[in-house]
Every structure is written in structure tokens, then in C-alpha cells.
Amino acid sequence: xKQFLVFVRKEFYHVFRDKRTLLILFGLPIAQVLLxxxxxxxxxxxxxxxxxDYSKDVATQQIITRIAASPYFSLDREVLSYADMERxxxxxxxxxxxxxxxxxxxxxxxxxxxxxQIIADASDPxxxxxxxNYLNAIIGEYQHDLNANIPVPYQIKTEITMLYNPEMxxxxxxxxxxxxxxxxxxxxxxxxxxxxxxxxxxxxxxxLVSPFRPLYVILSKAVPYxxxxxxxxxxxxxxxxxxxxxxxxxxxxxxxxxxLFFILSCLSFGLLISSFTSSQQTAMMISMMxxxxxxxxxxxxxxxxENMPWPLQVISxxxxxxxxxxxxxxxxxxxxxxTAVWKESLVLVGMTxxxxxxxxxxxxxxxx
Amino acid sequence: MTDKAxxxxxxxxxxxxxxxxNRISFDVNKGEIYGFLGxxxxxKTTAMRMLxxxxxxxxxxxxxxxxxxxxxxxxxxxxIGYMSQKFSLxxxxxxxxxxRFYGGVYGLSDSQLKEKGxxxxxxxxLGKEMNKLVGELPLGWKQKLAFSVAIIHQPTIVFxxxxxxxxxxxxxxxxxxxxYHAADQGITIFVTTxxxxxxxxCHRLSIMVDGRIDALDTPAELKRKYSxxxxxxxxxxxxxxxxxxxD
Amino acid sequence: xxxxxxxxGITKTYDKGKVVAVKDVSFTVKQGELFGLIGPDGxxxxxxxxxxxxxxxxxxGVATVAGLDTTRDFRKIRACVGxxxxxxxxxxxxxxxxxxxxxxxxxxxxxxxxxxxxRDIYEQIKPFSTRRAGKLSGGMKQKLALCCALxHKPDVLFxxxxxxxxxxxxxxxxxxxxxxxxxxxxxxxVSTPYMDEANLCERIALIQNGKILSxxxxxxxxxxxxxxxxxxRSGSMHKLLADTxxxxxxxxxxxxxxxxxxxxxxxREGSAANLEKYLGERGHSGIEIEEITASVEDRFIQLxxxxx
Numbered sequence: 001x002k003q004f005l006v007f008v009r010k011e012f013y014h015v016f017r018d019k020r021t022l023l024i025l026f027g028l029p030i031a032q033v034l035l036x037x038x039x040x041x042x043x044x045x046x047x048x049x050x051x052x053d054y055s056k057d058v059a060t061q062q063i064i065t066r067i068a069a070s071p072y073f074s075l076d077r078e079v080l081s082y083a084d085m086e087r088x089x090x091x092x093x094x095x096x097x098x099x100x101x102x103x104x105x106x107x108x109x110x111x112x113x114x115x116x117q118i119i120a121d122a123s124d125p126x127x128x129x130x131x132x133n134y135l136n137a138i139i140g141e142y143q144h145d146l147n148a149n150i151p152v153p154y155q156i157k158t159e160i161t162m163l164y165n166p167e168m169x170x171x172x173x174x175x176x177x178x179x180x181x182x183x184x185x186x187x188x189x190x191x192x193x194x195x196x197x198x199x200x201x202x203x204x205x206x207x208l209v210s211p212f213r214p215l216y217v218i219l220s221k222a223v224p225y226x227x228x229x230x231x232x233x234x235x236x237x238x239x240x241x242x243x244x245x246x247x248x249x250x251x252x253x254x255x256x257x258x259x260l261f262f263i264l265s266c267l268s269f270g271l272l273i274s275s276f277t278s279s280q281q282t283a284m285m286i287s288m289m290x291x292x293x294x295x296x297x298x299x300x301x302x303x304x305x306e307n308m309p310w311p312l313q314v315i316s317x318x319x320x321x322x323x324x325x326x327x328x329x330x331x332x333x334x335x336x337x338x339t340a341v342w343k344e345s346l347v348l349v350g351m352t353x354x355x356x357x358x359x360x361x362x363x364x365x366x367x368x
Numbered sequence: 369m370t371d372k373a374x375x376x377x378x379x380x381x382x383x384x385x386x387x388x389x390n391r392i393s394f395d396v397n398k399g400e401i402y403g404f405l406g407x408x409x410x411x412k413t414t415a416m417r418m419l420x421x422x423x424x425x426x427x428x429x430x431x432x433x434x435x436x437x438x439x440x441x442x443x444x445x446x447x448i449g450y451m452s453q454k455f456s457l458x459x460x461x462x463x464x465x466x467x468r469f470y471g472g473v474y475g476l477s478d479s480q481l482k483e484k485g486x487x488x489x490x491x492x493x494l495g496k497e498m499n500k501l502v503g504e505l506p507l508g509w510k511q512k513l514a515f516s517v518a519i520i521h522q523p524t525i526v527f528x529x530x531x532x533x534x535x536x537x538x539x540x541x542x543x544x545x546x547x548y549h550a551a552d553q554g555i556t557i558f559v560t561t562x563x564x565x566x567x568x569x570c571h572r573l574s575i576m577v578d579g580r581i582d583a584l585d586t587p588a589e590l591k592r593k594y595s596x597x598x599x600x601x602x603x604x605x606x607x608x609x610x611x612x613x614x615d
Numbered sequence: 616x617x618x619x620x621x622x623x624g625i626t627k628t629y630d631k632g633k634v635v636a637v638k639d640v641s642f643t644v645k646q647g648e649l650f651g652l653i654g655p656d657g658x659x660x661x662x663x664x665x666x667x668x669x670x671x672x673x674x675x676g677v678a679t680v681a682g683l684d685t686t687r688d689f690r691k692i693r694a695c696v697g698x699x700x701x702x703x704x705x706x707x708x709x710x711x712x713x714x715x716x717x718x719x720x721x722x723x724x725x726x727x728x729x730x731x732x733x734r735d736i737y738e739q740i741k742p743f744s745t746r747r748a749g750k751l752s753g754g755m756k757q758k759l760a761l762c763c764a765l766x767h768k769p770d771v772l773f774x775x776x777x778x779x780x781x782x783x784x785x786x787x788x789x790x791x792x793x794x795x796x797x798x799x800x801x802x803x804x805v806s807t808p809y810m811d812e813a814n815l816c817e818r819i820a821l822i823q824n825g826k827i828l829s830x831x832x833x834x835x836x837x838x839x840x841x842x843x844x845x846x847x848r849s850g851s852m853h854k855l856l857a858d859t860x861x862x863x864x865x866x867x868x869x870x871x872x873x874x875x876x877x878x879x880x881x882x883r884e885g886s887a888a889n890l891e892k893y894l895g896e897r898g899h900s901g902i903e904i905e906e907i908t909a910s911v912e913d914r915f916i917q918l919x920x921x922x923x
Binding site for chain 3: 002003013017203205206207208366
């Protein structure tokens with residue numbers, strides 16, 4: 001046991017004394033989160049918007065004036081019908097539309113309740129969410145002003161319709177994706193490189209010619225990176241929550257448990273790579289390039305899997321990150337429990353066990 | 369034109385407050401085989417890098433093949449050859465391809481290359497191995513080939529950094545035959561080695577201790593001066609007093 | 616007490632039999648012996664070390680270390696040997712003390728437990744105990760590596776080219792250390808490409824191209840040199856080499872430090888006087904011809920000639 005602890009401590013020395021490792025470990029997640037969180041959300045100004053006004057009364061005119069006055073929107077032109085609006089959407093001329101049903105003012109004044117529909121092009125999820133929020137705010141403000149000196153409040157109910165991407169596959173969804181990506185790259189790369197480095201330096205020969213069992217060599221390599229990866233995971237979560245306002249709706253323990261399995265599968269992958277490579281560069285290349293592309297492609301957080309040709313859809317099933325991503329999205333963003341993700345979890349655990357078994361078996365207790 | 373291949377006066381190299389090379393002065397005559405000896409960390413490599421035009425001295429003066437080490441580094445590189453135990457040839461190119469490549473690097477014309485290549489292959493007896501990958505050749509042959517390639521452009525001086533490390537005793541001597549042959553053609557040889565018997569093959573040699581050159585003479589004269597029977601004893605007498613141990 | 620190391624018909628090939636690294640090698644290292652494996656790079660020394668340290672399996676043959684089979688009992692062997700591979704094999708980013716402590720713990724012991732064994736060596740690098748191993752000089756790295764290989768008081772010590780690339784002074788110190796370790800009862804198998812180090816071993820095996828040329832004490836190996844050997848010199852050494860080779864009675868002539876070493880073809884041993892005359896006719900001055908005792912290197916060169 002003492003041997004094990006000393007070995008683990010040695011691994012930590014390596015990590016904290018190597019700038020490159022530290023950079024991959026802590027620079028990468030921060031850079032990724034910021035990249036996906038901010039760089040992809042540009043501030044919106046003068047978004048093209050149309051209004052379909054079937055009421056044409058005082059209230060609708062007042063709201064339209066407010067929209068037109070807002071710096072976020074540029075009111076394109078009067079559209080007479082729903083069909084015109086749809087055409088404009090299809091041509092990509094507009095990002096957003098507001099539809100007032102007939103008798104808006106009457107409903108509002110007499111029934112104290114009126115409806116308005118906001119339609120947004122969600123194929124660009126960031127923009128669309130921002131725009132509908134702005135519209136909501138403008139309408140809410142109008143309602144507030146209206147209610148200022150009236151005992152029974154008027155209510156304007158907004159109904160938001162998302163075109164093209166009703167699930168709102170947006171920037172919130174980046175966070176689980178980034179977590180998967182960062183864990184994949186960091187765990188796999190660092191594990192494989194740290195083992196191959198020992199091969200390259202010749203220290204592996206000395207380690208093997210010692211009573212310390214080869215299995216423990218692997219375990220003591222894995223433990224520090226497991227711990228560091230969990231730390232990494234926590235950092236990304238915190239960045240997501242405090243910097244990007246991504247909610248964590250689900251059970252935190254479940255999130256960590258699922259992540260643990262995913263990290264294990266990444267570690268096993270790194271170990272596997274180290275068994276078949278003998279230079280740090282090769283190990284780095286394989287784990288960086290070989291892992292990054294499938295993770296980005298097949299996880300579904302940038303490109304919806306449903307839209308891929310079926311051979312790619314099939315291939316995507318063997319990427320652990322896909323299952324992990326799906327679990328994370330469900331638990332973190334939808335707030336559902338294990339009952340909703342037990343199938344995916346089973347696949348992930350199965351894959352992890354298989355990878356672990358293969359990598360342990362492929363680890364050589366001799367040189368060749 | 370002077371008859372000196374290297375003129376070196378009070379050459380210094382400072383890294384921070386560490387003086388790697390401390391005011392070394394020596395001359396190397398044209399066509400001479402000059403042994404550059406010293407313990408690990410004595411400053412040999414640093415000195416050699418300055419002379420090859422790879423780094424600037426901190427102070428002092430030196431010319432290599434008549435060119436100034438501060439201002440004419442490019443001209444120096446064109447007029448020297450370099451070979452070391454670690455860096456020599458491309459293992460995954462054939463013998464012929466390596467010769468063509470290095471000949472090309474030094475700007476040999478096609479006809480020169482052909483002539484030189486044939487001559488080189490003949491001298492080394494590598495005719496049958498022309499199209500073999502260099503990686504498949506035994507170490508001794510690789511080293512001999514690497515040396516021949518390093519002088520393919522008839523440089524004024526060739527720098528050899530431990531060229532015979534780990535080579536078998538027979539090949540080691542064949543290597544020195546090549547060195548003598550090159551020296552006869554007027555190429556100046558600047559060589560480092562850990563084999564003390566090889567020090568005897570040099571016309572003159574210097575021994576560096578702690579960044580300084582503590583002795584410089586012919587092998588016979590050095591042995592007389594230190595009343596030693598072998599160069600080994602001379603080296604031991606000098607280097608034992610070394611204070612510095614870091615590389 | 617079993618022999619420290621035995622090899623019986625060990626053969627090892629790489630690349631599916633295409634490259635023969637060692638062929639039918641057999642020798643024995645006795646308990647408490649300082650045994651040298653002498654040969655150039657690529658002779659197969661490292662392959663033998665890796666087989667003995669259980670890092671490689673031989674294609675054929677049986678090897679034992681401390682009476683244990685290298686294939687079957689590899690775990691037990693790993694607990695009782697010390698190994699210093701050919702390249703510098705310490706953690707460059709750990710300090711001297713951290714390296715030593717790490718390897719002590721790895722072998723389930725402490726630095727203090729066997730400090731007596733490493734004291735002489737460790738005291739020399741102790742002033743630098745907080746320095747990173749990567750920043751040590753060649754000689755000090757080598758001492759640290761030796762300490763790390765010794766820290767668990769191994770029965771057998773395997774040192775693969777410990778003095779390669781190290782200057783003459785450090786080499787001498789290193790061999791003095793080995794001699795003292797031997798006196799403490801540790802069996803040592805050491806390899807080197809430097810022929811002059813052969814005399815410092817009790818017994819040596821000369822190895823070339825994967826085959827053992829000869830095994831014996833250095834003294835006996837020298838005695839086995841057939842015929843007589845002469846040291847020759849004159850004012851012009853390079854010309855002398857060519858001229859001695861063209862002399863009809865010369866079997867071999869090669870440079871050896873300040874002399875040429877020359878052997879006559881069998882039956883013409885008396886031609887020393889003829890040679891001197893021959894050289895004089897070719898304008899050599901200050902000719903010296905003297906019969907000498909061969910060195911291990913001479914024997915090695917002679918055996919290599921037979922081998923071809």
C-alpha cells in the first residue's frame with residue numbers, strides 16, 4: 001500500500017512540474033468552455049423581424065412601436081398574412097416574427113387576457129433564444145406599464161414557437177458536450193503520454209524489474225489522473241454554472257457517478273494506446289486526433305446525429321462519448337433521474353468494463 | 369590567406385552567472401588532426417557549438433576557416449562538415465539517397481555529386497549496399513558513411529563529436545584510416561573522443577577542465593610534461609582536479 | 616549457493632526471426648563474481664541483459680538468475696535483482712532524494728535500511744540531493760542510478776553499459792565503486808564497449824554479432840593470444856601503417872595508441888629485423904620494434920578476424 005501511495009505521489013510531481021501537462025489539464029477545459037460559451041454567442045443587434053398583425057388596434061400598434069424602437073430589432077416590413085411570414089422564414093430573410101391574433105385589444109381590455117405568438121428560427125439556437133427573450137421582455141414591459149394603475153391586471157400570454165429546431169439544441173447543450181470532449185482529450189492523452197514517457201525514458205524497464213506488480217503500475221498511473229479529471233469536471237461545471245448560467249437540474253451524485261465511468265473508459269483508452277505506441281509524440285497524436293474528431297462528430301453536440309447518413313449513425317453507437325453526452329444532457333439539463341437514463345448508463349458501464357479489460361490485458365509485463 | 373584553420377582567442381561563453389567556456393585560446397593548423405578532450409561538463413560541447421556557428425560567444429575572438437564567428441556564421445556553416453554519434457544520417461533513406469541529399473544540401477552539382485558519390489562508395493566498399501536503407505547497416509558502417517558524407521563537399525574543417533562511441537575495435541581503426549585519408553587531402557580534423565588511445569592518433573590535442581584549456585600540446589610532449597606513460601594518465605592527472613560536475 | 620547467473624543456449628531474434636540478436640549464448644556468473652560482457656554496440660549485450668532481467672523471453676535456451684528460471688519465476692527474480700539499463704533511467708523531473716526514496720519504496724524498503732551499502736556512493740551526490748536528476752552531470756547521474764539500483768540490497772546487479780559516454784575520470788571512479796560492492800558479496804554482471812575496462816573484471820565474455828567469442832579471465836584471454844605481438848613506431852605513423860601492411864611477412868597491423876600493433880604470419884615470427892630494414896629503406900626514422908604482451912583489445916581484434 002505504501003508503494004502505491006508513493007507511486008501516486010510521484011505521478012503528482014510529474015504533473016505539477018510539467019507545464020505542458022498542466023496546460024492540457026487546466027488550460028484546455030477553460031479555453032473550451034469560453035470558446036463554446038462565448039465565442040459562439042455573438043451579441044445581437046438589428047435582427048430582422050416581421051409582425052403579422054391581424055388586429056391592427058391601439059395595443060398592437062403600441063407594442064410594435066416599442067419593438068421598432070428597440071436597438072435589437074429592425075422591423076422589416078408589414079407582412080399581411082401568416083403565409084407571407086412563412087415564406088420570409090424559408091428564404092432566411094428574417095430571424096423572428098410576432099403574430100397578433102384578431103381582437104387583441106378587445107381580449108386584453110375586456111377579458112383581461114390576450115395572446116401573442118413569437119416565432120423564431122431555431123436553427124441558430126443561440127440567436128433565437130436571445131431574440132425571443134428580448135421580445136418577451138418588451139411585451140412584459142408593456143404589460144407592466146399597462147397594469148400600473150389598474151386593480152385587475154391585464155395578462156398577455158406569449159406563446160413561443162421554435163421553427164426547425166424545436167428541441168432548442170443550444171449553447172446549454174454545449175456544456176455537456178464540452179465536458180465529454182475535455183475529459184476525453186485530457187484523460188486519454190495524459191494517461192497514454194505519461195506511460196509512454198516512462199517507456200521512452202527507460203524507467204519502465206526499471207519499474208518492470210521490480211517486485212511492484214505491473215497491474216499496480218497501471219493503477220497508480222490511473223488514480224492521479226482519475227482524481228485530476230474529476231477536478232477538471234468540477235471546474236467545467238462551475239464555469240458553466242457561474243459564467244454561462246447553465247443550470248444543473250439533476251442529481252449531482254448521479255452526474256459524478258456517470259462521469260466517473262466515462263473517465264474510466266477514457267483512462268482505459270489511454271492505457272490501450274500506450275500499449276501499442278513507443279513514442280510520446282505518437283501517443284499524443286493518436287489520443288488528440290484520434291479522440292477529438294470522433295467525439296466532436298459522433299457525440300451529437302455540434303452535429304445532430306439524426307441528420308447523418310445511417311452508416312455514421314451506426315458508428316456513433318460505439319463512441320462512449322455519445323452515450324455519456326446523452327446521459328449528461330438528460331440529467332443535467334432536463335433534471336431527470338436514473339430511471340430516464342438507465343439504458344444509456346448500462347451501455348456506458350458495459351463499454352467501460354470492456355475497455356478496461358482489453359487495456360489491462362494488452363499491458364505488457366515484459367518489453368516485447 | 370593564413371595557414372590556420374581555426375584561430376581562437378580568449379573565447380568565453382557565459383550562461384547567467386555560469387561560465388561554461390572560460391577564455392580559451394588555441395590555433396588549429398590546416399590539415400591538422402586536432403583532439404579536443406575534456407571531462408563531461410568541461411565545456412567541450414559549448415565551445416564546439418560556437419565554432420560551428422551555432423551560438424554566439426559572450427566575448428573573445430575566433431575565426432573558423434577564415435570567417436568570423438560573430439559576423440559570418442553562414443559562411444562558416446558552408447565551409448565546415450559536422451558529424452556526431454547521435455546525429456548522422458537518415459535511417460529510412462538508402463545509402464544513395466543520403467549521399468544525394470547531403471550533397472544537395474551543400475550545393476554540389478549533379479556531375480560533382482556523381483563523381484564524389486562513386487568515389488565514396490568505392491572507398492567504403494559499399495557497392496552492394498547502395499540501395500539498402502541506412503538503418504539496416506551495422507553501426508560501424510553507418511559511422512564511416514556518415515563521416516564520408518560529412519566531408520563530401522570538401523570542407524576546410526570537419527568537426528567530429530565522439531564519432532566512434534560504441535564502435536567495435538576493428539571498425540574504430542578503419543574509421544581512423546578515413547580520418548587520416550581526409551587529413552592527407554588537406555581537410556582539418558577537429559575531433560572529440562572518450563577513447564584515450566584515439567587521443568594518441570591526434571597531431572595535437574587540448575584538454576579542457578572546468579571551462580578552461582589546461583593543456584595543449586602533442587601527445588608525446590604532454591606525456592613527457594606530466595611524466596605519464598599513457599594519455600589516460602595525463603587525462604586523469606588533469607581532470608581529477610576538476611571542481612565542476614554539472615553539465 | 617546457486618550460481619548468480621546461468622545461460623544455456625540462449626537465442627533471441629527480432630522481427631519474426633529476421634534479425635538475430637544473440638545466438639546460442641551460454642555462460643555462468645558465479646556467486647559474488649564481477650563478470651564483464653565486453654563488446655561493441657549492437658553485439659547483443661542489451662538483449663542478454665533484458666532476458667536475464669525477465670524483460671524479454673528467449674526464443675530458445677534456458678537462463679537462471681539466483682537459481683530462478685527467468686521465464687517461470689520472473690516475479691521472484693524481479694524482487695532480488697538490481698538493474699541499471701543502458702540509457703539514463705531515472706525521473707529527470709524528480710530530485711536526487713525523491714528518486715532514491717521512490718525506488719526504495721518501490722522495492723518495499725527504505726533508504727535507511729540499506730544505507731551502509733550505498734553510503735560511499737551516495738555521500739558524493741548528497742550535496743545535490745534537492746537538485747533535479749535531469750540537471751546532474753553524466754558522472755553524477757550514473758552514481759544516482761547505481762544508488763537506485765542498489766537501494767534494496769539486490770543479490771545480483773545488472774549494469775548495462777554504465778560507463779558509456781562517461782569521461783575517463785568518472786569511469787575510473789565507477790569501477791572502484793563496483794570493486795567495493797563486489798567485496799560486499801554482490802554478484803555483478805556489467806557490460807561495456809571499452810576494452811580497457813575488461814581488466815577490471817574477474818572474468819569476461821567477449822561478444823560480437825550476437826555470438827560469444829571467448830569466455831575466461833582477462834589474464835587467460837590475453838595468454839590465449841596466438842603467436843607474438845609487436846609494438847612498432849616511427850616518426851611518421853600514418854605512413855608506417857601503410858608500409859607495415861605492404862611488408863610481405865605481416866599478418867595484421869593496426870594503430871594502437873602511439874604504436875602500431877603488428878603480428879607476423881605464422882612461421883615468419885623472426886622477421887622483426889627484416890621489417891626494420893624494410894622500413895628503413897622506405898625512409899622511416901626512429902624505428903622502434905618491440906615484442907609486447909597482447910591486451911584484451913588485441914585478442915578481440917584477432918578473434919574478430921577469425922570470425923569473418
